[in-house]
Amino acid sequence: MEDRLAEAVSDVAERDWGDDEERALRLWIALARCYSTMSRLVAGKVADYGLTTPQFGVLEALYHVGPLPLGELADKLLVTGGNITYVMDRLAEQGLVERIRSRQDRRVVLACLTADGQDLVSDVFPDHTDFVTDQMSALDESEQETLRGLLKKLGKSLAD
Numbered sequence: 001m002e003d004r005l006a007e008a009v010s011d012v013a014e015r016d017w018g019d020d021e022e023r024a025l026r027l028w029i030a031l032a033r034c035y036s037t038m039s040r041l042v043a044g045k046v047a048d049y050g051l052t053t054p055q056f057g058v059l060e061a062l063y064h065v066g067p068l069p070l071g072e073l074a075d076k077l078l079v080t081g082g083n084i085t086y087v088m089d090r091l092a093e094q095g096l097v098e099r100i101r102s103r104q105d106r107r108v109v110l111a112c113l114t115a116d117g118q119d120l121v122s123d124v125f126p127d128h129t130d131f132v133t134d135q136m137s138a139l140d141e142s143e144q145e146t147l148r149g150l151l152k153k154l155g156k157s158l159a160d
Contacts, residue, residue: 045131054087055090055091057077058073061076061077062111062112062113063117063125067111070084
């Protein structure tokens with residue numbers, strides 16, 4: 001057994017990158033793990049409301065922004081048009097959203113909250129806000145603002 005372990009350890013590739021690359025790789029791993037953990041926690045909380053994360057995202061966006069064209073909603077939530085269609089279908093079945101043709105451009109379909117959708121989000125959003133706030137409490141206010149600024153800076157540079 002020890003021979004196989006020693007052989008396996010000797011097969012590990014040697015590090016052939018520098019400190020800059022090591023730092024960048026470690027940052028990427030930390031960011032990915034943090035995002036994965038937070039996403040899992042939020043998905044669990046949102047499930048308490050009887051929703052999936054994409055469903056909650058649609059409802060929350062419409063609650064705070066108002067009716068949106070389906071394409072714009074997909075862009076805002078960083079999902080595909082096909083995904084928005086599927087999520088909207090499920091939410092419409094629950095009576096939480098509806099699709100309305102734009103009066104200005106009949107080709108445009110707007111996603112709108114129904115009264116039931118409005119009521120649901122207004123009921124659960126305060127709890128969701130408290131939950132997210134609790135998750136971020138490992139960082140003080142200044143650290144949260146600094147991290148937010150750094151992530152925005154990184155995101156913008158990646159988009160360019």
